[in-house]
Amino acid sequence: MILNEHREDIQKWFGPDHPANLSVDNNQALLLKLDGNFGEARPMFERVVAKYTVFYGEHHQSTINAQINLATVLKDLKLWDEAIVVYEQAIEGRKVSEGDSSLNFAMAKAMAAGAYRDAGQYEQADAYLKDAYVRVAMDYGEENPTCSAILNSQGLLYKKQGKFERAKDSYERALAIREKSFGDGHPETCATRHNLGELLVSMNQPEKA
Secondary structure, three states, X not given: OHXXXXXXXXXXXXXXXXHHHHHHHHXXXXXXXXXXXXXXXXXXXXXXXHHHHHHOOOOOHHHHHHHHHHHHHHHHOOOHHHHHHHHHHHXXXXXXXXXXXXXXXXXXXXXXXXXXXXOOOHHHHHHHHHHHHHHHHHHHOOOOHHHHHHHHHHXXXXXXXXXXXXXXXXXXXXXXXXXXXXXOOOHHHHHHHHHHHHHHHHOOOOOOO
C-alpha cells in the first residue's frame, strides 16, 4: 500500500518512466519475489530492465542490478535458458562497467552458475564457479565470506553430479569460513551445515550427519 501511494506521487510529478518510479516498481517486484509470487514479479522486473536500459544504458549499475533480479526470478520459475541469457547480459555489463577483476563480476558469474547447474550444463557451471572463486580468493583472500558462498554452490553442483567427496570438501570449507565469519547460529552457517548433513546421509554416513 505504501509503495503504491509513493508511486502515485512520483507519477504525478515526474511521469511513469522516471527512474524514481522504476525504483518503486523494482522494490515491489522484490517484495513479490520474497513472497514467492515469481510470476507476478517477472513482468515488473522485465519492465524495469527495459526502461532502465533506455534511460541509463545497458551497462549502468541500475540496469545490471535489475537484470540480475530478473534472471533470479526466471531461475525461480525454472526458466533456466532464459535466466542464463539475462545473467550473461549482466556479466557483460559488470565487465564493461567495473572490469573482470571486480567482486561484482565474480559474483555475477557465480550466480549464473546456478542457472547453468539447474539447466544440466554442469561443465559450464563448474567453470564459472572455479573462475569466480579464483578471482575472489586472489583479491580478498580464501576466508572471505564470498568464497564461502561460491564453495557452497560448488557443493550443490558436485552433489547433483554424484561427486560426493568433492561436494563434502566444498561444504566443509564453506562451513569453516562461515563459522569463523558469522558464527554458529547465523542462517548462512546453518544452511551450509544442513547441506553437509544431507550430503552425509546420501553418503550413508548418518552418524556423522
